[in-house]
Amino acid sequence: MKILYRYLSFNIIKYFFILVGFFSVIIVSSQLLHLPSILYHAGIIKFFQILIFVNLSFLKYQLLFGFFIAAVIVGYTIRENREIYAIYSSGVSKKQLLYPVFFVSILFFILSIFISFIVVPYANRERAQFITLNVKKHILDSIVEKNFMKLSDDITIYVHEKDENRMRYIFIHNRKKRVTITAEEANFSDNRLILKNGYIQLPSQDGFNLLKFEKYRFVLDVKYIKKYEFEDLENKILLKIIKENRKLKNRALAVLTDRAFYGIPFVFVGVLGFFMGIQLYKSRDTLISIAxxxxxxxxxxNTYFIKLIQKGSINPVIYGVMLIIYFGILTAYFYKKR
Structure with missing residues (x-):
């Protein structure tokens, strides 16, 4: 019996990794066209870093479809190869076949919770920050000595001397805000210019005010800024919002509900897919299409109920019950089907 259990578990995991690898190639290839062109010049290591973040951002979908389809393929394979008849003839019941598949399902349930709460939000935040900083750094690196350069439609910068991240005698003008900044020195740090010993000219009702500073941090306002979404906030921040911010409470609750309930389908889809493959006498392509x-x-x-939770229209528990009913009915049907 242990050999059979290992055989089923191993094959589900094997097909899962094959499918995830296939999905990863498709996702990364499709997203290449949406990356800022500047990242193609950021170096091979940084380029592969952003590709990893892109792939991790879609990991929730890969995990769900990969596990479900892998279970379907294993069920289909042992039926198509007539192994299922040998298994039943040896006295193994449906209930006994259920054990290894359910065990793998629990492992994937735990993995799905970890990915939903930690991996995907982290990957999305890092991708947004990574793209923004590298685009801004590339723009700053392209600044030429003794030459005016437009960082954006509104901001123009002039540098008299430049040595990597260190600059001397800087002039910055913001046309929209009508602010002019001059400084003797500047250093680039993350997405800021640390200006030293200079003046800020600010508009006023009487003309202009001139302020002197010893140190001033200027946030670079360039054309490309990639911000991560509210849905990618850390769990502790979302919990804090629920406690302290009534206006955003439902939105934060919807995000946490989405993350928490993402694991529910994994309790069912392994068993559902496996018995679909065994009980439905259809082609492999048809079974995959049904999955x-x-x-x-x-x-x-999921999208519909999360939107309702976000509006405060329903309790998250109702959505959890609906998920269990949806997958529970399908799993029970294919398990009992003769």
Whole structure:
């Protein structure tokens, strides 16, 4: 019996990794066109870093579709190769077949919770910050001595001397805000210019005010700024918002609900997919199509209920119950089907 359990578990995991690898290639290839062109000149290491972040951002979808389809393929394979008849003939029941698949499902449930709460939000935040800093750094690196350069439609900068991240005798003008800054020295740090010993000319009702400073931090306002979404905030920040911010409470609750309930389908789809493959006498492509349709319906339902929670229209518990009913009915149907 242990050999059978290992065989089923190993094959589900094997097909899962094959599918995730396939999905990763498609996702990364499709996202290459959406990356800022400047990143192609950032160096091979940084370029591969951003590709990893891009792939991790879509890991939730890869995990769901990969595990579901892998279970379907394993069920289909042992039926198509007539191994299922040998298994039943040896006295193994449906209930006994359920154990290894359910065990793998629990492992994927734990993994899905970790990915939903930590990996994907972190990857999205890092991707946004990584792109922004590298684009800004590239723009700053392109500044030429003794030459005026437009950082954006509103900001113009002039540098008399430049040595890597250190600059001397800087002139910055913000046309929109009508602010002019001059400084003797400047150093580039992250997305800021640390200006030293200079003046800021500010507009006023009587003309202009001139302020002297010893140190001033100027945030670079360049054309490309990639911000991460509210949905990618850290869990502790979302919990704090729920406690302290009534205006954003429902929105934060919706995000945490989405992360928490993402694991529910994994309790079912392993068993569901496996017995779909065994019980439905259809081609492999048809079975995979059915699995994809079931997953898409779940994603549509997830989007709908999360929006309702965000508006404060329903309690998150209702959505959790609906998920259990949806996958529970499908799993029970294919498990009992003869």
């Amino acid at each position: 994809v349709i079931i997953s898409i319906l779940y994603l549509v339902m």
